[in-house]
Amino acid sequence: MKRSSTVLWAAAGGACLALSVAFAAVSAGNPVEDRQATMKAVGQAMKEGAGINSPATFDAAKAKTLMDGVAADAKKLHGLYPAGSDKDPKTAADPKIWDNKADFDKRLTEMATLASTAGKATTADAFKPAYAAVGATCKSCHDLYRKKKS
Numbered sequence: 011m012k013r014s015s016t017v018l019w020a021a022a023g024g025a026c027l028a029l030s031v032a033f034a035a036v037s038a039g040n041p042v043e044d045r046q047a048t049m050k051a052v053g054q055a056m057k058e059g060a061g062i063n064s065p066a067t068f069d070a071a072k073a074k075t076l077m078d079g080v081a082a083d084a085k086k087l088h089g090l091y092p093a094g095s096d097k098d099p100k101t102a103a104d105p106k107i108w109d110n111k112a113d114f115d116k117r118l119t120e121m122a123t124l125a126s127t128a129g130k131a132t133t134a135d136a137f138k139p140a141y142a143a144v145g146a147t148c149k150s151c152h153d154l155y156r157k158k159k160s
């Protein structure tokens with residue numbers, strides 16, 4: 011009797027250890043932190059984009075680097091909204107995202123497409139509307155799917 015309960019405890023301890031290892035693996039790649047950091051990088055690129063959005067300051071090479079970065083980040087963001095990640099207390103993502111995941115993903119695809127178009131601009135005149143179109147995708151998605159700061 012005594013012996014079998016020792017075995018039971020050992021087994022329970024092992025299961026516990028396995029669980030905490032699994033948890034560590036998940037939290038190492040926290041999707042909420044990843045998407046917030048990625049959005050921040052996108053925000054920074056858009057800010058730098060504003061700096062070259064005039065005939066006097068336009069720089070085609072820089073436009074390409076910045077906007078290709080935004081496009082790549084938009085693609086990356088697709089994988090950073092797993093189901094259940096609206097429960098994280100630190101997220102500003104609206105739970106509506108997961109009721110409308112197809113629409114949300116479509117918006118990210120559009121953001122990527124418009125950003126790569128803006129990256130191909132070789133003149134300030136071409137960049138201006140293309141850059142504005144990218145900015146419009148940010149705002150319309152935030153209005154729908156990002157919780158307002160209280």
Ligand code: HEC
Pocket residue numbers: 042045046047049050052053054056080100101102103104114115117118121144145147148149151152155156
């Ligand atoms: C498809 C929807 C969508 C698009 C498009 C989008 N965002 Fe976001 N953005 C979100 C959501 C949702 C959050 C909240 C993420 C969270 O807190 O988990 C967010 C958060 C942010 C944040 C705050 C990050 C932080 O520090 O927590 C910034 C900055 C940002 N977005 C910038 C942008 C810019 C700039 C663009 C356009 C180039 C853009 N976003 C396009 C949905 C979108």
